[in-house]
Amino acid sequence: MDLSKENFDQTVTESDGVVLVDFWAPWCGPCKMMAPVVDEVDGEVEKLTVGKVNVDDNQELAMQYNVLSIPTFVIFKGGQVVDQFSGSMGKEALKERVTKHL
Amino acid sequence: MRDVVILGSGPAGLTAAIYAARADMKPLVVHGPQPGGQLTITTEVDNWPGFENGIMGPELMEEMKKQAARFGTEYKEGWVEKVDLSAEKKTLTFSDGSTLDTKALIVTTGASAMWLGIPGEQEFQGKGVSACATCDGFFFRDKKVVVVGGGDTALEEATFLTKFAGEVVMLVRRDEFRGSKAMQAKARANDKITIMWNTSAKEIVGDGKVTGVKLVNNQTKEESEIEADGFFVAIGHKPNTDLFKGQLDMLDSGYLTIAEPFTTKTKVPGVFAAGDVADHVYRQAVTAAGTGCMAALDAERWLEE
Incomplete structure (x- = not known):
């Protein structure tokens, strides 16, 4: 799901579940490599919501979460940030990072 | 047991895969945390033949991956922690404890950006510290950033960063650049770039994020501190060969050495090396692809013997 200022709180900070937010941009190579990985994790991990923030269009959100490098992944649980990390990684590694909060 | 396993998924690994797959060797490509290699953190690649207007690095790698898959290449994600090359059967051990056996091994693990190893560098990773200006420059609009290094990469990154940053300070360890004349001229002519000679970051x-850098002048030993929002490290690359220490021959700098000229053979029969991991001279995408092709052909011949 594409996230913006309009739907971010409703989807992420007001959610009871676990949400993985992917901060990315179309000009970012590693983000492009990570996109299919994130989609697969989304499909394979039940009870996980995945949202994508295009930082070109949402600089405020990027600033709010101190994103200074992309891809940056932020994991929310019950509306709170429980993990934040940057850089590309494999599918299993990303899966492990999110499932530990489920 | 596999006939051939290729360790690494940059241009060398994927070209080896294309050739090995077409020779019906059913290669398996093992990729680590940066699938596609260094080209995935670049933007436009203008020196890959066949693209008049250049091609985006990540796109080129995606195409190569699909091309290799078309001929039957398989992919596996994982981090190899240990290799045993002492027996005819080569064994790879992954971080989850699983193992993989293969007759031939093609090493295309490439190189990674080097870090300074100073305090704060790890702590502020992704919070202002970066080794990729093209990835992270965007976040430093009108800010002040520091670039460490005196070679082509540093000059290129500093010049690129002026598109976003208000001020770019280059820290150069010596009193001259190592980079090419053309890149130097470009950086020197840029009003946004300030150069601090004989200076190292301490x-x-x-x-929570980077606010400044403590400096030391290498000649006077005088210490100072400057404000900065970003810290970009561009001091070169280091081959990813720790895994092979004690098993394959390498230079002091870590680059693997080839046992026989004009081949990709290492001193261990059945183990071949291609791409940046064994090339401290050219380090180009196209030379990596070239040696990747050689490694697949060498492996094929070796398997037949």
């Missing part, structure tokens, strides 16, 4: 300071 520590990165911050509070």
